[in-house]
Amino acid sequence: MKNIFSILFIAIGLSLSAQIGIKTESPKAKLDVNGDTNLRGKLAVSNATNATLSEGTDTQILVSQGSGYAPIWKTLRIPEYEANKFYLIFNNSFSDNTGVSFTAAEESTITSRATTFAKNNAYTNFTKFKKIPGLTQTINIYSTVSKAYFQFETVVQATFNAAGSTDTSIDYGCGIFVDDKLVNLRQGNLKASSANNPFLTHNQIGLIENLSKGAHTVSVACSRLGSYNVENGTVLGIGKAVATNIDSFISESSLKIDVYEVPQVFNTITN
Numbered sequence: 001m002k003n004i005f006s007i008l009f010i011a012i013g014l015s016l017s018a019q020i021g022i023k024t025e026s027p028k029a030k031l032d033v034n035g036d037t038n039l040r041g042k043l044a045v046s047n048a049t050n051a052t053l054s055e056g057t058d059t060q061i062l063v064s065q066g067s068g069y070a071p072i073w074k075t076l077r078i079p080e081y082e083a084n085k086f087y088l089i090f091n092n093s094f095s096d097n098t099g100v101s102f103t104a105a106e107e108s109t110i111t112s113r114a115t116t117f118a119k120n121n122a123y124t125n126f127t128k129f130k131k132i133p134g135l136t137q138t139i140n141i142y143s144t145v146s147k148a149y150f151q152f153e154t155v156v157q158a159t160f161n162a163a164g165s166t167d168t169s170i171d172y173g174c175g176i177f178v179d180d181k182l183v184n185l186r187q188g189n190l191k192a193s194s195a196n197n198p199f200l201t202h203n204q205i206g207l208i209e210n211l212s213k214g215a216h217t218v219s220v221a222c223s224r225l226g227s228y229n230v231e232n233g234t235v236l237g238i239g240k241a242v243a244t245n246i247d248s249f250i251s252e253s254s255l256k257i258d259v260y261e262v263p264q265v266f267n268t269i270t271n
Contacts, residue, residue: 019031019032020032021034022034022035023035042055043055043062045062045070045071045072045073046070047070054072054073057073060073060074060075061073061074062074081263084262085262086147086260086261086262087260087261087262087263088258088259088260089142089143089146089259089260089261089263090139090140090257090258090259091257091258091259092137092256092257093254093255093256093257094134094135094137094254094255094256094257095134095252095253095254095255096132096133096134096135096239096252096253096254097134097239097248097249097251097252097253098132098133098134098239098240098248099132099154099237099238099239099240099241099248099251099253100130100131100132100222100237100238100239100240101235101236101237101238101240101242102128102130102223102224102235102236102237102238103233103235104227104230104232104233104234106128106224107128107223107224107225107226107227108126108127108128108129108173108223108224108225109127109128110126110127110225113173113187113225117173117175117182117185117187118182119182119183120181120182121181121182122180122181122182123177123180123181123182123219123221124180126175126182126221126223128223128224129173129175129221129222129223130221130222130223131219131220131221132154132219132220132221132222132238132239132253134253135152135218135219135220135253135255136217136218136219136220137217137218137219137255137257138215138216138217138218139215139216139218139257139259140214140215140216141211141212141213141214141216141259141261142213142261142263142264143213143261143262143263143264144210144212144213144264145210145261145262145264146209146210146211146259146260146261146262147207147208147209147210147259147260147261148178148207148208148209148211148257148258148259148260149205149206149207149257149258149259149260150176150183150184150205150206150207150208150218150255150256150257151203151204151205151255151256152174152176152202152203152204152205152206152220152253152254152255152256153201153202153203153253153254154174154201154202154222154238154239154251154252154253154254155199155200155201155202155238155239155246155250155251155252155253156172156188156190156199156200156201156202156236156237156238157190157197157198157199157236157237157240157241157242157243157246157251158170158190158192158197158198158199158234158235158236158237158242159197159233159234159235159242159243160192160193160196160197160198160230160234161192161196161231162192162193162194162195162196163191163192163193163194166229167191167228167229168191168192168228168229168230169189169190169191169192169227169228169229169230170189170190170224170225170226170227170228170230170234170236171187171188171189171224171225171226171227171228172187172188172189172190172222172223172224172225172236172238173185173186173187173188173222173223173225174186174188174202174204174220174221174222174223174238175220175221175222176204176206176218176219176220177218177219177220177221178208178211178216178217178218179216179217180217180219183206183207183208184204184205184206184207185204186202186204187225188200188202190236196243196245197242197243197244197245197246199245199246199251202238218255218257220253220255222238222239224236237251238253239251239252239253
């Protein structure tokens with residue numbers, strides 16, 4: 001009878017306690033076990049939709065849904081990679097409809113394009129280049145063996161009047177930078193035509209190999225490089241409509257990034 005009463009008092013005490021600790025006097029949860037736990041029976045969690053208990057299936061794992069929500073069973077699938085083979089690890093596209101514009105006073109003062117437009121040259125050496133705001137993005141590299149491809153597209157427009165007898169045009173250039181180091185640069189020339197405010201589509205592709213592991217910043221910057229027989233007040237827009245014959249949708253810039261890596265961590269498939 002004494003043992004029965006002892007068991008009853010323990011049970012009552014447990015039911016009244018908000019938290020139970022095993023091998024700890026300050027439990028941090030309703031049940032806090034300070035030590036190893038061996039399960040010899042089933043492990044079930046409550047199904048939030050119908051309050052039933054779910055034991056999951058073979059090889060499933062419990063995944064937290066955050067504070068206040070019961071965990072759920074999930075099937076984990078990890079790709080099985082082949083050694084020394086490239087795989088597409090990251091793929092995304094970004095857009096910007098703000099763009100940049102340049103007056104004659106904002107024309108680049110670079111004296112030697114051949115010297116400045118050298119691979120890995122620092123962005124700080126590119127005087128009067130402007131970054132296209134929405135195309136500055138962060139990518140992550142997980143392997144020491146990688147190839148990152150960049151495809152940039154935009155629209156270039158100038159506020160030219162209809163061409164006369166002279167050769168009226170503006171040189172421009174756009175560079176793709178990684179961590180503010182030049183990866184790729186293309187120059188172009190926009191000429192006046194028989195119509196007012198002409199525009200053209202600009203495309204370029206860049207590549208960089210074997211970036212260090214970790215986060216890297218990708219950006220695109222452009223500049224007005226030179227003007228020929230251009231009237232005062234002429235504005236050049238790159239990724240920006242500077243006249244009403246096009247709008248921000250037409251002039252929108254885009255950047256596509258693909259990162260291929262040779263994975264250096266190999267896992268078997270868990271279904």
